[in-house]
Amino acid sequence: MNMMSEAAVEKALDQKMNTVPFKMIGKDVSVYYGEKRALFDVNLNVRENTVTALIGPSGCGKSTFLRTLNRMNDTIDSCRVTGKITLDEGDIYDPSIDVVELRARVGMVFQKPNPFPKSIYENVTYGPKIHGLARTKAELDQIVESSLQKAGLWNEVKDRLHESGTGLSGGQQQRLCIARAVAVSPEVILMDEPCSALDPIATAKVEELIHELRTNYTIVIVTHSMQQAARVSQRTAMFHLGNLVEENDTDKMFTNPDDQRTQDYIMGRFG
Amino acid sequence: MSTSLILLIILIVGLAAYFAGRARAMASSKGKLSVLHSLPGYHGVYVAIWAVLPAAFVLAIWLLASPFFVENSVRSALPESVHSQGSATTELMLGQVMQVANGLKLLNTEELAAVTSGSSNLRDALAAKGVPMANAGETYMVEAAQKYNSLKDGSRWVMSAVVLIIAIAGAVFAIRGISAPFRARNRVERVMLGALLLASSIAILTTVGIVGSMLSEAIRFFQSVSPSAFFFGTVWDPRFSAAGSGGTEGQFGLLPLLAGTLYIAFVAMLFAVPVGLFAAIYMAEYARPVVRGIAKPLLEILAGIPTIVYGFFALVTVGPFLRDISAQLNGLVTGNYVNFIQAQSVLTAGLVMGIMLIPFVSSLSDDIITQVPRSLRDGSLGLGATRSETIKRVILPAALPGIVGALLLTASRAVGETMIVVLAAGVAARMQLNPFEAMTTVTVKIVNQLTGDLEFNSPQTLVAFALGITLFAITLCLNIYALYIVRKYREQYE
Ligand SMILES: Nc1ncnc2c1ncn2[C@@H]1O[C@H](COP(=O)(O)OP(=O)(O)OP(=O)(O)O)[C@@H](O)[C@H]1O
Ligand SMILES: [Mg+2]
Numbered sequence: 001m002n003m004m005s006e007a008a009v010e011k012a013l014d015q016k017m018n019t020v021p022f023k024m025i026g027k028d029v030s031v032y033y034g035e036k037r038a039l040f041d042v043n044l045n046v047r048e049n050t051v052t053a054l055i056g057p058s059g060c061g062k063s064t065f066l067r068t069l070n071r072m073n074d075t076i077d078s079c080r081v082t083g084k085i086t087l088d089e090g091d092i093y094d095p096s097i098d099v100v101e102l103r104a105r106v107g108m109v110f111q112k113p114n115p116f117p118k119s120i121y122e123n124v125t126y127g128p129k130i131h132g133l134a135r136t137k138a139e140l141d142q143i144v145e146s147s148l149q150k151a152g153l154w155n156e157v158k159d160r161l162h163e164s165g166t167g168l169s170g171g172q173q174q175r176l177c178i179a180r181a182v183a184v185s186p187e188v189i190l191m192d193e194p195c196s197a198l199d200p201i202a203t204a205k206v207e208e209l210i211h212e213l214r215t216n217y218t219i220v221i222v223t224h225s226m227q228q229a230a231r232v233s234q235r236t237a238m239f240h241l242g243n244l245v246e247e248n249d250t251d252k253m254f255t256n257p258d259d260q261r262t263q264d265y266i267m268g269r270f271g
Numbered sequence: 272m273s274t275s276l277i278l279l280i281i282l283i284v285g286l287a288a289y290f291a292g293r294a295r296a297m298a299s300s301k302g303k304l305s306v307l308h309s310l311p312g313y314h315g316v317y318v319a320i321w322a323v324l325p326a327a328f329v330l331a332i333w334l335l336a337s338p339f340f341v342e343n344s345v346r347s348a349l350p351e352s353v354h355s356q357g358s359a360t361t362e363l364m365l366g367q368v369m370q371v372a373n374g375l376k377l378l379n380t381e382e383l384a385a386v387t388s389g390s391s392n393l394r395d396a397l398a399a400k401g402v403p404m405a406n407a408g409e410t411y412m413v414e415a416a417q418k419y420n421s422l423k424d425g426s427r428w429v430m431s432a433v434v435l436i437i438a439i440a441g442a443v444f445a446i447r448g449i450s451a452p453f454r455a456r457n458r459v460e461r462v463m464l465g466a467l468l469l470a471s472s473i474a475i476l477t478t479v480g481i482v483g484s485m486l487s488e489a490i491r492f493f494q495s496v497s498p499s500a501f502f503f504g505t506v507w508d509p510r511f512s513a514a515g516s517g518g519t520e521g522q523f524g525l526l527p528l529l530a531g532t533l534y535i536a537f538v539a540m541l542f543a544v545p546v547g548l549f550a551a552i553y554m555a556e557y558a559r560p561v562v563r564g565i566a567k568p569l570l571e572i573l574a575g576i577p578t579i580v581y582g583f584f585a586l587v588t589v590g591p592f593l594r595d596i597s598a599q600l601n602g603l604v605t606g607n608y609v610n611f612i613q614a615q616s617v618l619t620a621g622l623v624m625g626i627m628l629i630p631f632v633s634s635l636s637d638d639i640i641t642q643v644p645r646s647l648r649d650g651s652l653g654l655g656a657t658r659s660e661t662i663k664r665v666i667l668p669a670a671l672p673g674i675v676g677a678l679l680l681t682a683s684r685a686v687g688e689t690m691i692v693v694l695a696a697g698v699a700a701r702m703q704l705n706p707f708e709a710m711t712t713v714t715v716k717i718v719n720q721l722t723g724d725l726e727f728n729s730p731q732t733l734v735a736f737a738l739g740i741t742l743f744a745i746t747l748c749l750n751i752y753a754l755y756i757v758r759k760y761r762e763q764y765e
Contacts, residue, residue, distance in 0.1 A: 075652055077559065103655035110653070114646035117669050126664070127654040177650070184654060 023048040023188060023218040024069060024106075029083035031064050031073065038064045041083070042244045044237055046188070051210060051219045053229035053250065056239035057265065062222045065239070066190050069220065070106035071099050087188070104131050107186035111193040113173035115165035115180070120157050123165040123176055124148065127184035143183050151179035152209050171202025178209060182217075189213065191221040195228065207232050226266055230254050238262045272431045277330060281438050285323040288442035292318030295449045309456035317455040320462055321445035326438035330430070337426045342369075345419045350411050364412075367404070372416035372423075374402035387413055485743070488736035495730045496523050501737060507700035509720065509731045523734050525741065527700040531617070531710035532742075535696055536685035538621025538706060539628055544678060546625075547632025554633065555640040556662055567637070574630035578690040585623035585695035590614035593622075597707070612707040615697035621706070624691050628681050635677035636670075639760070643669045673760040679753035683746040689714040713742050 024046040031039040039061045046052050046069075054062040064073070071092060073079040085092050092102050104127070115123050124144045127133075134140040144161065148154040153175045157168070165176050174194060181189055191210070195203040210219060210232045223229050229236055230250060237247040238259070246259040257263050296314035300307045307314075346365055353364050374397040375383065385391040393413060394404045449455070493501070504524025550570065554563055594614045602608035612618060643666050651661040667674075697709025698719060720735040727733070 070653065072649065072653060075649070100655045100657055103653060107655075108649075108653035110646060110649060112646055114644070114650040116647060116650065116665055126651070126656075130654065130656050130660055130664075180650075180654065 020047040020050060022046065023050075023088065025084075025086045026065070026068070027084045027086075029065065029068055029081065029085060031061070031068060032080045032082075033076070034078040038242055039068075040242045042239075044244055044247055046218060046220055047235060048218050049214060049216070050235055051214050051221060051233040052235045052237060053233035054220065054222045054237050054239060055224070055226070055229050055265070056245070058224075060239040061242045062239050063192050066192055066220060066222055069188070069190055070103050070108055072103075072108060074099060104184050105186055106188040106190060107181035107184055109174070109177050109181050109189065109191040109194050111196055113170055113177050113197060115168070115173050115176050117164060117166050119162045120148075120165045120168070120176060121161040123180050124183045127180060131184060133184070147179040147183040148176075150182050150209075150213065151175045152205060152212075153179055169202070171198045171205065174198060174202070174206060175209065178206070178213075182213070186217065188218045188220065191219065193222050193224060196224065203228075226254070238265065240265070272427065274330070274334065277431055277434055278327070280435065281323055281326050281330070284326075284435075284438045284442060285319040288322035288445070289315040289319040291442070291446055292316075292449060295446055296451075296455070299449060299451050306451045308452050308454050309459075313455040313459050314449050314453070316459045318442055318445040318449070320459065322438050322442035324462075325441050326434050329437055330434045333426075333430045333434070337423075337430065341419065341422045341426060344422060345415055348415055348418055353411075367406075368412055368415045368419060370402065370404065371397065371412050372419040374400060374404075375413070375416050375420060377402065387417075482740075482743070485736050485740045488733055489740045491728075492730055492733035492737045496734070501525055501734075505702065507716070509734060521731060523730065523737075525713075525738070527702045528711060528713045528716050528738070529741075530702045531696065531700070532686055532712040532714070534704075534706075534710060535617055535620045535624065535692060535712060536682060536688075538617055539624035539685045539688075540678070540682060542622055542625025543628035543632050543681065547629045547681075548636055548674070550629065550633040551636035551640055552662060552667075554637050556658065556666070567634070570630045570633055573627075574634070576627075578627060578688060579694075581623050581627045582690040582694035585619050585691055589623055590616070590619045590695060593619055613697070613709050615695055615709045617696065617706040617708065617710050620692050620696035623695055624685055624688055627688070627691065628685060631681045631684060632677065635680065636674050639670050639673035639677060639757075640666060642673070670760075672756050676753040676755075676757035676760065679749050679756070683749035683753070686749070687714065687742060687746050689718065693718055713738050717742075 022045045026042055026044045026046075029039055029042045029044070030037065042061075042065060044065070054066065056062055067073045068081050068085060069092075071081075073081055081093065087102070087105065091097070092106075107127075116126065118126075121144055124147050125134075125140050128140065128143050134143055145154060145158075148157065153172060156172060157176075165173065168176060174197070178189075178194070195206050198206065207228065210221065213219060221229075221232065233250045235247065236250045236253040238245040238253070238257075238261070240261055246253070246257060246262045248258065253262065254266060257266065293311045293315035295318075296307060296309075296311040297304075300311075304311070342365060345368060346361060349361065349364060349368070353361055371393070375386075377400040378386065378396060382391070382396055386393055386396050389410060394406075397404055501523050502525050504522060505526050506522045506524045507527045509521035509523060554567060554570075558566065591614055593612045593616070594610045597612035598608050598610035601611055647665055647669060648661055651665045652658075656664065692712045693715050696711055696715060698711050698715060699709045700711045700716065703710070717735045717738050720732055720738075725732050
């Protein structure tokens, strides 16, 4: 067993996908923006320590679903969510739930890199400071270093931690945002098209990063790139017009999908 | 023909030219509009411009120049006896002649004949028509006046003819130039550009003119009072300057006024900044769209109230209120019912000015806070920060440079504010720190020095210009610095 190569371990993991426990469960999730309904009774579960990719044509509700998972939709006045979503069996829309605590457990990385106009160091310590994760400066330093390490940015910025985060390149900024999310030690990380503003090299770095983060975190990623979904995810969910069309192992999804619409979309016939 | 009639005719010619130009362009396109370089409308406007602009230009020049020539020739026609008495008398007589000339027009032919033949008195005849004359008038005057009238009428006729001919010639010239490939649009746009340039240079030149005239008066002031006595003087006591009294030495120390100005502005900002800023944060971050839609315009109405109304409010309501309540307080504490806040005081003026400034602070800051990109908000909220943490740690720091700029703009308004302080601050020029006492400001003293019966050549009045230019320099610096900061802040989020 110990002699198994890393690839073989992953293979075995992927094989056992159906036995991996659920981290988050979405049941009959519907979302309304004012009168307009954006999601129709979506039933989608997110497995622990797995990368789940959400794909589908533009406007089909991928971002909307993603944002229900850490209640970011609460920040939109007109938005209303029905159905039930649980995180480790706890209902995250329960009135007694503190959304601050929820977002500390379910972090988010956005489409456009959005570092705060503060130093790199302050960007990373922002979350830990708010949630009181460190008591001393040494502990903070430790968090900064390990988060930047995990985000694969440490070597590039370790000598300029006190320069502004907005002065980094786009790819570096996005990895800084990932480090910022990781610094809070979330259990789940949501990523909304994290590579759409990046060049291929930066994209490759972020993808590699996602691959590594998977051991410790549960990741949900929205992407428009079929190749990216195939490369980084173990499970893939296909949305269309606010409905969940199909959710399956990524391998199966890209070779032999159950639904005709998935097939069409993956073949580039619409969307 | 009167000038307005000529103008009307030019405009009618222009209108006709427009349609003619359009028709001509249509005709030369032979039904296919796409062969035209410019749309027919541009050809029309091009022709109309040629019809109107040169004619209007000549009209303006003629109207400016012709009185000069007419007066000159009448002046030289005045008899030698007048010229020999010097130019002042000549001008006086010339004025009389023009008056007579106006009067003569009102007489009918019989009366005119009587006046020219000398059988009726010129003065009485004109007085009957409501034209008073200073003296009896002499015979040469009637002659000169008639010459004046005929010259003027002649010039007017010639002018009308010339202008009309130019208008028509311009239109004909332009029409003949029209063809399908003709670039009418480019030329029209060049004329438009010229008009815009003219308008903006008028605005700029006016500013330069105002500053220039203030400067020249201020320099006259500094010829009698040394700049160091003005800028570093600590006593403001300009003395009374009665006309012709001359030589009364006053003391023109700027510092007490400047101290009052800055002190009152400071007190005003002390009230306006927290209230305005908190209101802005509430509006931008917490208020629901409905509330925002109502509250924001309401706040902006506050900004539209004329400052004299605030001044009134201070004088009639706030000042007496503060005075009475201070007397009550004093009575409760010490048993001695004497007010310690004067009705006119730094506090009264500052408080009311602060109320006036609240909408400026809040609407400028609100704009700046809402400019902070939504992605920063989402980033912070997504990390589990609460709304107020997001505001405190991300939005305000990001908006800070812009807010500082907004506050500087507000401060420059506070420094330049006049009506409130005139009514509420008092006129006592002194340097002290008690906000309950009256102090005075630069603007108040400008008003004081310029109201009443005065000569415009004593330092007592000229000092107003020196004060004005000082105030201008202060607010200009504040504004430039504020704009610089605001602009830098904008670039940050391009
Ligand atoms: N803030 C909002 N207010 C109103 N309607 C919205 C809002 N956000 C999204 N919608 C609507 O909800 C639907 C789903 O939008 P969503 O952003 O989830 O799509 P998406 O799948 O992420 O698309 P894309 O791939 O282009 O990002 C769309 O029809 C959109 O118009
Ligand atoms: Mg989206």
